[in-house]
Amino acid sequence: MYSVLRSTTLHHFRFLRVTGARMARGFMPIRGHELRDPIPPALLTFKDPRAFQAKSFWELIRALGVFRLCSYPVLVNNCDKLMSLTRAALGKRVFAAVLRPFVYAQFVAGETESEIAASMEKMNSLGLRPMLAVPIEEDLGESSGEKRYDDNLAAMLECVCMSHSNAWCKDPMMQLKITALINPELCVKLTSLLKKHHYDLDFVVKAMDGEFITFPGLSETENTHVLLGLNRLNRIGEASVNKVRVLVDAEYTYMNPALSLVTMAMMKKFNRDSAWIWNTYQCYLKESRDLIFDAIRLSVDQSFCLGVKLVRGAYMDKERKLAIKEGRDDPIHQSWEHTNDSYNRSLEVMLNLISQQPDRYKIIVATHNEESVRKAVTWMTELGIAREGGSVCFGQLLGMCDHVSLTLAQQGFPVYKSVPYGSVDDTLPYLVRRAQENRTVLQGIRKERDLLRQELRRRLREKITGAK
């Protein structure tokens, strides 16, 4: 655990005193509240093909075809190689033309502003909200000079502008990857320095404000780059505050502590009255519960509002391989069931907090897992959390688990779809990584395929017999 979060103390944690020691140790059981406007249980089985009523015939066919392809592990596991080979064989233009109406249209909003606007309006008509994501992928060894990060900043600022200026939805949100703005190698170095040095949030906020700060342990060049990176993040904070909620992605454990440090500093600066900057918590990590509790404590200590994106986590295989290679303990929970338990328990903590202070705490339940969604909906009802209050919302990736997203949206819950946009070339690496990260979800998407087929059959029947 890194020093800045460790430094917080329980005695300032007023909320924990209110809810009692049980909260600090574990969880307040949710009961004793009157059920408010419960959702019909049948809907929460997500078995109703009418969720797809608003989709066009072609969209149903396309989704069925894409999910069929994604059900073959060999295709998903090797999609990067397959795409490169096909691109080399067909040439860039033909390859783009083949991909565009199919995989690209399923998972990407479009390239030009008018294409993106058309996708967003369609989404709006389905009751879904877009959460724009600039598809920038950086990992170790992939980063280049300062100009690249400045270009990324320009793309992110454009994303803030697009999310805000178009009336696509209430409470617009976007995703932000810090490694698109600060060199990932330096995030790794900062992470290891955090084990030895304590940087408090004010120190980082000062650097964001443009003060010349020296981070102990960094060379002069590295220090300059970190300051420039913090300045870029500051510009995004300034552009988005009071307009667009910025959800910072969590990445690998070897850099997350540095990412969290700067995210918390952004929260301290920009989240005084509401949560404009949110952090992501990966529940597949054994330490995720501690990290959430630390964040809650820090937000109380330092008087800022906390926004949480709760996910299971995308980098399991690589994390495990690295841990084996370095002879470390596996940072990931030992099984999917343990990860589920961790997810649901963190969800419960956050919902308890929100039921008491909905203006200070916010959560996006970012999952395709029906059981977690059901739990969130049930607990919200039990705790009397308003569906449209804006403190709890749901998130899924564009093109995935629409049966869950659409059912929730039809019941009045705010549902965001994470929406990448850009050219085929720009979005390809993003798509490949998302496909590989979500291959368990993609391969288990049988239920969505069944529902799509049922809806197709219903429409065909209707056409043939004229009966509704």
Ligand SMILES: Cc1cc2nc3c(=O)[nH]c(=O)nc-3n(C[C@H](O)[C@H](O)[C@H](O)COP(=O)(O)OP(=O)(O)OC[C@H]3O[C@@H](n4cnc5c(N)ncnc54)[C@H](O)[C@@H]3O)c2cc1C
């Ligand atoms: C809007 C949105 C934003 C996201 N942002 C991020 C982000 O910033 N960072 C990030 O890391 N992820 C992020 N994710 C999550 C990620 O991309 C996957 O979507 C997610 O992990 C899949 O989990 P699930 O809850 O949807 O599905 P489920 O099928 O319920 O769970 C699958 C997940 O469970 C975990 N798991 C699977 N097998 C095991 C096992 N044997 N042991 C332990 N755990 C296991 C893995 O995390 C796996 O991805 C985001 C997801 C969404 C929808």
